[in-house]
Amino acid sequence: MEKHCVGIDIGGTSVKFGLFDGKGTLREKWSIPTRTENGGAQIIPDIGASLRERLAGLELKPEQLAGAGVGVPGQVSQEGEVLFAENLGWYHVPLARQLSSLAGMPVRVENDANLAALGEIWKGSGARCHSMIFVTLGTGIGCGIVVNGRILSGADGAAGEIGHMHVEDHMTERCNCGKYGCLEQLASGTGLRRLAERALASSAEPSLLRGQEVSAKTIFEAAREGDTLAVRVADQFGEYLGKALASCTCVLNPEVVVIGGGVSKAGEIVLEYVRKHYREYAYPPCEHTAFRLAALGSRAGIYGGARLIIGEEMGTD
């Protein structure tokens, strides 16, 4: 009998679930709200209850499941303890142990960006690659690195934190991490908006961006129409991210760089601006590293969760 497995992606607003068969095909997909009140005390019981209910409805017993792979927006120990996940209100939560006991199956836990990377390299834009840098550009910058088909976690679970690479010496605003001039401050969705607002405030130059909401979407739309100010902003964004990715590839030399998250919805134009500057700064043997947009969108995490179980437990690595 072929065992199923579950991928679970815990976000600040909802928890996404995916039930996969042993071949890695997504069979069912559902979600529940994330109840972050009381330090997130209800999140694990809610996940356990939702799993039990759904599996019962499908007439699947826990022993028919190889396990669950879970992504969390925070730092995770090798033993599956969540060291901190601010958006969930969690500090030192032994997620793997607690959920495993509630759900009656093995549970493995990873940082959500790492898990999304694993999903993309398994079934998305990194398919058939063995190494990848996956960057999500949203409110912040998330990044997951895959080397030889496996997540690079780092000694303290802090590998792939390229959002906190120092890229600007003249930054006066402080990053969430406490330092100044992090990539996340300048090349996330928030960073793009900051660059545009600075440009708009520093001159009276006419721009399509004046009098409308400034976002990654509107900035790239205006740039596509040749709006000079928007082109300049997109170019600055591309220079920050392209230069930082050139630093990453001379360290890692991956097969592919995949860009996802809200900003990537603006399409290929995002890659064009990044690649242009990337090539200026890249170590020559890495100049032609492939750049692709992410393919799985918000499902990357549940795919990665399934892969964590299928790769490890079912020996199809």
Next chain:
Amino acid sequence: MEKHCVGIDIGGTSVKFGLFDGKGTLREKWSIPTRTENGGAQIIPDIGASLRERLAGLELKPEQLAGAGVGVPGQVSQEGEVLFAENLGWYHVPLARQLSSLAGMPVRVENDANLAALGEIWKGSGARCHSMIFVTLGTGIGCGIVVNGRILSGADGAAGEIGHMHVEDHMTERCNCGKYGCLEQLASGTGLRRLAERALASSAEPSLLRGQEVSAKTIFEAAREGDTLAVRVADQFGEYLGKALASCTCVLNPEVVVIGGGVSKAGEIVLEYVRKHYREYAYPPCEHTAFRLAALGSRAGIYGGARLIIGEEMGTD
């Protein structure tokens, strides 16, 4: 019967050999000159002859050897072909195949900086660690990265080329790689000399460095004695390298950063200048990554060569 193995480190001037027993103890150590004439055509036959002669003298038959791990100053394919090694005059040399057939034992080939890193994490300053960034500061900058006890080679064998990380936007001289503003131009031994010569030429400020040979050694000696100009140069060096290493650790989050090569002979003072700036720029969870000087000196490569064989063939990983 316990098998021995050989570590071989091919440099531009000499080829170093180490014979190790199955427990990883260095039993014999010798070297021969590197004959780089005629596109380095004699190098492999010379290595084969030296190996046969030495093993015969020790009454060891090739079948008593588990293999040889060889380091080369160049880019190496996963199949052990040397894609290029400029200092040897080699382009597309199938080293593993040719040497294996001459020596009658399995041969594995790696980039020399990667191999030295493997040596240091096995028996040197990275002992008991699982992940490390090893940087050698000499004429250029070499770097080897170890993740989960294994060398990170990258998709094209170009991982760990942090000497070519872009660190300076205002550089007018071109790096060997063809770009401008690479770390190697400013924080290698050559880079340190460049920084000192610039400082000496730009003012008439008195300095212990005037009227003597300017080298990493004399710069750090002068800095130790409080020479203002030398302190400023050491500080610039520390800022370039510290900032670049902060970019590396937010990507890799290793347990330890080990610094070797000629510049490191100046001692702990090198680490002090690097660490000071590293902490300014590091992602906070990585601020306290350990920094150490290399321990094995020029023997790191032969140790790494042995480890390549012992780790893989003898299953003591």
